[in-house]
Amino acid sequence: MENLLAARSQMALSLGFHIIFSCIGMAMPFFMAVSHYKWIKSGDIQYKNLTKAWSKGVAIFFVTGAVSGTMLSFELGLLWPAFMKHAGPIFGMPFSLEGTAFFIEAIALGFYLYGWNKFSAWFHWFTGLMVGITGLASGILVVAANAWMNSPSGFDFANGQYLNVDPIKAMLNDAWFSQALHMTIAAFVSTGFAVAGIHALMILRGRNSLFHWKAFKIAASFGSVFAILQPISGDISAKDVAVRQPAKLAAMEAHFKTEKRASLIIGGIPNVKEKKIDYAIKIPGALSYLAHGNFNAEVKGLDSIPEVEHPPVAITHFAFQVMVGCGMVLMIAGILFHIALFKKKNWLQASWFFKLFVVLTPLGYIALEAGWMVTEIGRQPWIIYGVMRTAEAVTPMPGIQYSFYLYSAVYVSLSIMVTFLLYRQIRSIPLKYDKDENSSFKINLM
């Protein structure tokens, strides 16, 4: 394996792993805080149990997210020292603020996990909410740093020198808002549906139905509302990318030729050699509209960009299709959930309804990973868009493939461990929290 490829694979693996855990870390504390709020307000012991059960999940995911994040802060240098040497001082501002947010998150989590019956109820609840707020802030700041790589600003680049550095301007680059918005919503969608899916499965199994129903309702509500909002932020992002990174948009859409009234391409297999796409559904003018808000606008194709600066078209296109596809399915599920809540209450007794949510469990995370592939692979061959190529940034240390194999082994074993632990957590719920109290409650599935 070539060094550059090994370094990129290791980075992709580390980010791909970290993203899942950090999204759970961003969204889950809010679910927990809602449940906790209901416990304080209603005194219903099951909300307390649910809060505790979820808080253990938060702890497991927090530590996994924290260690994988620590690894990333080192890997930036271990794999891309030349990038960090120049970029660190420019885009480091959000990282230094993120350090603060993350530190407060760690402190708040210490208070929350170990603070049952030690502090006043509302202070304790507040520390739990703080875990969520600071987690969200961390996520937004880190995405702002990534956005800088897509939309470098806050410096002048002349003769290989990075001059007039303005770290605040770099942090508030053109892409930060649309990327952070899209990512934050994605965190709630993916985690909401994943958590809802797990509880839906438990409801189908017919054990501790009330406990799981309460959990399901909170998680599915979060997931649904955000899934319905997500297309709006997707649209903002697309318009943003069209202006800033036409090569990325062209690769996402496998849009080879610059044209007016460009078609939106759905599905299909990009044929890079012949510069066309086979077997795709085309909606004339729709891409022009989505990118520039006008059916007749010109959309830059890959032909307007030198070939050496083309991102890998096929992967970017497929990843984009997967993301949008999953997002659409989740949006429809979100609408169904709202219909069920307000109009068709009998769906909430139907087994197909819960089965649907079980099937949807991984979809949000698939969309999330695909979305990051679009962002990162679509930026290639640049590490700093238009300024520094990824190949120039890679470490001179040879043999990175061994480090990649090691990291892969660590991530695989961590994933297995976390899955194993969650399985045991869920299995222990009847023993720990929900003995006979509510055995009278059953959702009579049809």
Added chain:
Amino acid sequence: MLYIDILFLGLSILLYLLLGGADFGAGIIELFSSEVTKNKTRQLTYRAIGPIWEANHMWLIITIVILFVGFPVVYSTLSVHLHIPLLVMLFGIIARGTAFVFRHYDAVKDDMQKVYNLIFVYSSFITPFFLGIIAGSLIGGKINLQATTFQDAFIAPWFNLFSISVGLFTVCICGFLAAVYLIGEAQNQEDIKIFIRKAKRMNILTVLAGALVFVIAEVDGIPLYRGLLTNKISLLAIIAASISLFFLWDYLLKNKAKNIVRILSGFQITMILFAVGYEYFPAFIMLSDGNYITLIEDTAPQSTLSALAWALIIGSVFILPALFYLYYSFQHKEHEY
């Protein structure tokens, strides 16, 4: 503003060594304990470190962020030439953090606990060992920016007797700090005695390991010893640390005053770090050609240094009171998990 950044850098390194160190040390003590005291240590570690361990490890993140934002040359030089020990240290951090939380939060307590324990104790040893190796390599003067072979560029800088001796010294420091910390957390006289005994042993080992570092530095021609003797302020710090050692032993032998013992041991470690840091300052990485990378010249642009300093100041306004309250709240109080 540069000096504010340097101050925070020094502070976060020190706090990581003291707080994170005590944390690692708990695992080291567990590793070298008999079966009976192993259990005691383990339980005490849960109680004493559970709420605060994640916060303790934030100091490492802060250190790294300060380095890569404010001192990118230092960060990228370390990343290239100390890639391998950094990698090992990272794996140690991951293994240890996850094993600690997994053994604590696993819903079922069965034989998996043995696996978690094993991972926890060995990674508790390996992580500070390699952290020390990295620290030793900073002043060892074996980093060669022009190196052409794999051996010279990526192995020699850290795989040498001096760096390894600093690694061992760091492990001993962590074990010592943990023993002293746990004395204060112990709940009955019998446990207090156990940890006092451990603290004594770890202190003797620490002093011996420290002496070994000096001996090897002399043999290797690293001007550590003479530098410390000729620099008056560093010398003063070393003398202060040595004097406080007598008080420490006085308290340890009389089995009393646990908070004073904590303060004294923290003081000693602070003085050692300060003495070495002050002697070398502003140099941060000693190179094989006699040059060095400094914290004064090899920095980020002024605008970044000011922004970083403000971020650190504002951050500490939020962090320090909350952190203080966290440590305060969980001292000697029972808590429900």
